[in-house]
Amino acid sequence: MSPLTLELLTWIATRPRTYAETMEAWRTNCPRHPVWEDACIEGLVEVVDSGQVVLTALGRAALDGR
Numbered sequence: 158m159s160p161l162t163l164e165l166l167t168w169i170a171t172r173p174r175t176y177a178e179t180m181e182a183w184r185t186n187c188p189r190h191p192v193w194e195d196a197c198i199e200g201l202v203e204v205v206d207s208g209q210v211v212l213t214a215l216g217r218a219a220l221d222g223r
Contacts, residue, residue: 158219159192159195161192162192162195162196162199162201162219163219163220164192165183165192165193165196165202166196166201166202166212166216166219166220167220168182168183169202169210169211169212169216170212170217170220173209174209174210175208175209175210176204176208176209176210177208178210179193179210180193196216199215200213200215200216201213201215201216201219202216
């Protein structure tokens with residue numbers, strides 16, 4: 158897992174994050190740094206009905222080093 162992906166997971170885990178806040182901080186149009194997109198595709202994060210971005214069980218496990 159890339160250091161940027163781990164940084165994203167840590168950032169999300171520190172406190173509740175909205176989708177809008179996450180997009181402001183992590184969205185990119187650069188094909189070399191698709192951190193948010195990769196995390197979604199890999200099933201590490203999800204946006205729940207309330208619009209909050211959360212770690213999935215897989216994301217929590219990755220952050221915990223499992």
